[in-house]
Amino acid sequence: MSNSSFKIIIFSLIFAFFLIGCDQLKEGPIEKTIYLLPQLHGKDIHSIELKAKEGHSLLVRKKNQWWLSDPTNFPADSSVIGAFLQNLKDAELGKKLDINAADYKIINVDDSSGLKVKINYDKNKSIKLVFGRIDIPRNSDQNTIAGVAMIARRYIRIIDKTDSVYLAPISLIDLSSSPSLWANDNFIRIPSFKRVIIKDNDKEIYDISRDYMYGPLLYNNKNEKLAANTFSCFEDFLKGGQFMGLAQHNEALSPGDTHHRYHLYIYDFLGLEYAFQFGIPILPTDSERSRQAMQANFIHDGLANKKVPFTMHLKIKNEKPKLDSTARTLREYNIEISKKITNRLIYLNHENYVCLSKFINKGIAG
Structure with missing residues (x-):
């Protein structure tokens, strides 16, 4: 399996959450889905910046093509970026936490230990996210043959008009600020x-x-x-x-x-x-x-x-x-x-x- 295909699989595993419990449908009105980042729906996203201890990556869209502008100045893998953004847009709100800023470090959503992501969209709008610790429910009875991505959740801090922390039903286990994740990894092909x-x-x-x-x-x-x-x-x-x-x-x-x-x-x-x-x-x-x-x-x-x-x-x-x-x-x-x-x-x-x-x-x- 290719690196690019595997990265897409990891990002896409989160979609399996929508299949859980389908055999136990409840009667009654359909509840409206509340999304984690509704402000990104239908928006024109033109750059993404990621920073963490591993390094940083600046992804910029130029003429409908994503580019790893810094630190490598190299074409980016549009399929991986697309899967990442789609997972963010599809993520449901999850549980809002009542937590003091002094305790952010416990779940790695503080500025020093978290993975900081800034998404710039439309003309002059942006949203800042801090991806923290991954949480695996201790009492989960879900079959994990497909890995913990099926059941894992993640602490995410959203810095927008407010500064809030959520335990969201999204893991993005492979998320990294390293350029290696985002670079277009196409190489020459020599069959023989x-x-x-x-x-x-x-x-x-x-x-x-x-x-x-x-x-x-x-x-x-x-x-x-x-x-x-x-x-x-x-x-x-x-x-x-x-x-x-x-x-x-x-x-x-x-x-x-x-x-x-x-x-x-x-x-x-x-x-x-x-x-x-x-x-x-x-x-x-x-x-x-x-x-x-x-x-x-x-x-x-x-x-x-x-x-x-x-x-x-x-x-x-x-x-x-x-x-x-x-x-x-x-x-x-x-x-x-x-x-x-x-x-x-x-x-x-x-x-x-x-x-x-x-x-x-x-x-x-x-």
């Missing part, structure tokens, strides 16, 4: 690479190729095949066409990284060449571990994985191979995506890198 050259600085340690798409990999200048699935985890990443996260626009690989000297050159069957450079794997933060644990369900183990920083840039060859219409479309897509991410620091899941790392280290040791 043609050739791979791996260098340690300028010293070539591997030169591998295949004669046709999905064919066996061979060591060049050797009559020897590679073991099956040698690059399977990394090839899954190239086929999937999505990266794990995006760093800020001024971040780069550290010259001190022990992995920094390794260069990977990939040639595809579309006449394109890609140069990769990898950094040291990074452990997940405490907040990432906590969020992933809360997302555990029948399709997700709730474990946060390490991520590997890398850069990539594209080299277009002068000669163009003869391609059918599908291949030409993919070639144009990969060129366009490469322009957006060239020399930007991005991440891939460590699980998609471990087989490549083992292979490189084997070559270095050998």
Whole structure:
């Protein structure tokens, strides 16, 4: 499952609340739904700002397209933003709490520990929200096979004409101020690479190729095949066409990284060449571990994985191979995506890198 699709699933799980209790319909007049944020209904939302200890993200809509303006200056994932806003608009009011401002910190809706969100809409209107602690009812008898998002509630402080705190029937478990959640994570797609050259600085340690798409990999200048699935985890990443996260626009690989000297050159069957450079794997933060644990369900183990920083840039060859219409479309897509991410620091899941790392280290040791 892709990162983008999974994020949308997490945001959308809240809709399951409307299905609970459908088998016990009560007679009588239908009560009017009271929404948590009715002021957002039918409004033209043009920017969203999120701030927390993890960092901040400024989302701006430009010409009907969402953009992660700060701190990455990168296209945003409109589907994730749309799901987030729809969940806010559909959220019911919940329980209003009678709580003193001095006690805000207990439920993490104070300015220092909460996740602050400012939504700007229409011309000069805005509303401020502080997302606090997630609450899981202790005595809930609901089946949680789909995860705690089905039953979790969240403390939300609304700063508008008043300053009020609600325990709302909405969890938004994956909500984060980190740019990685909001960035458009589309990556190049290479269904099957043609050739791979791996260098340690300028010293070539591997030169591998295949004669046709999905064919066996061979060591060049050797009559020897590679073991099956040698690059399977990394090839899954190239086929999937999505990266794990995006760093800020001024971040780069550290010259001190022990992995920094390794260069990977990939040639595809579309006449394109890609140069990769990898950094040291990074452990997940405490907040990432906590969020992933809360997302555990029948399709997700709730474990946060390490991520590997890398850069990539594209080299277009002068000669163009003869391609059918599908291949030409993919070639144009990969060129366009490469322009957006060239020399930007991005991440891939460590699980998609471990087989490549083992292979490189084997070559270095050998």
